[in-house]
Amino acid sequence: MATLTLRQLEQFLAVAETMSFHRAAERLNMAQPPLTAAIRQLESLLGVRLLERGNRVTALTTAGAVLREEARRTLDQAQRAIELTQRAGQGLIGALRIGFVASATRHVLPPLISRFRHTHPGVALDLTEATTSQQLAALDEDRIDAGIVVLPLEPEVGLHIAQRRLLKSRMVAVLSADHPLAVAPGRSVPLAALAREPWILFPPTEGPGLYATIVNACVAAGFAPHVVQRATQMDTIIGLVAANLGVGLVPEALASTDMASVKFRRLTGPGTPVPYEVALVWRRKDPNPTVAALVDSCTGQDV
Incomplete structure (x- = not known):
């Protein structure tokens, strides 16, 4: 089965949309002869003619019209994959599991969650009410990503749990x-x-x-x-x-x-x-970028 690269689809689409090797080459910022050769190689790979042409491109064949639409969809999806991956890496999308003590619902939790949802609408939040001890256990067992707990914590907890006072x-x-x-x-x-x-x-x-x-x-x-x-x-x-x-x-x-x-x-x-005192806590070495985004959105001080 023939395998196409995104670059081959991009080259063909440029020709199919401009109906000109010259204009397509300019759009791709490349010389025309290599582009012409690339389209011939693509036709050979697929075993079909994609363009009706003499001295210039005159029309797309039926196969060429199909590839044009599929190339558009594939390149759009590839671009979407790039954007989503980058946004996920920046903590702009994903999921975040947050524990909280019940007393935090009065003055701490509402502004924190409201602010985070405003700046990170693509992150799905899963909130769980739990005591401080329950949250620390859940962090150790990777059942939550962050917690809102009552200080102080036991000294040994600070070895692997970071804190920011809220x-x-x-x-x-x-x-x-x-x-x-x-x-x-x-x-x-x-x-x-x-x-x-x-x-x-x-x-x-x-x-x-x-x-x-x-x-x-x-x-x-x-x-x-x-x-x-x-x-x-x-x-x-x-x-x-x-x-x-x-x-x-x-x-x-x-x-x-x-x-x-x-x-x-x-x-x-x-x-x-x-x-x-109430603090946000999270695993010190957690690679989840949404955790870092939550920490950055908090006003407070590290303790």
């Missing part, structure tokens, strides 16, 4: 609306004032860094929290507090939640502020 904030106390500290005057409470309270806390297995941050803050305030309930979602912690099961700490961004059943109070005194 949010630097603090945690606030959440109290039931009828709690004595909630009805007292003022918009703040000392962290030490929560020493004798039952606590609803994030489990250490799902976010050891955040858990350690909270416990260390309590220790600095002179007590160890008495944990009676655990919840992986900040909204769940708020709901359990509303049910009068205890007190908790949640990101300050959630303090805008309009709930009559709970009150949010800024923390003061020893152990405060209690930091709450």
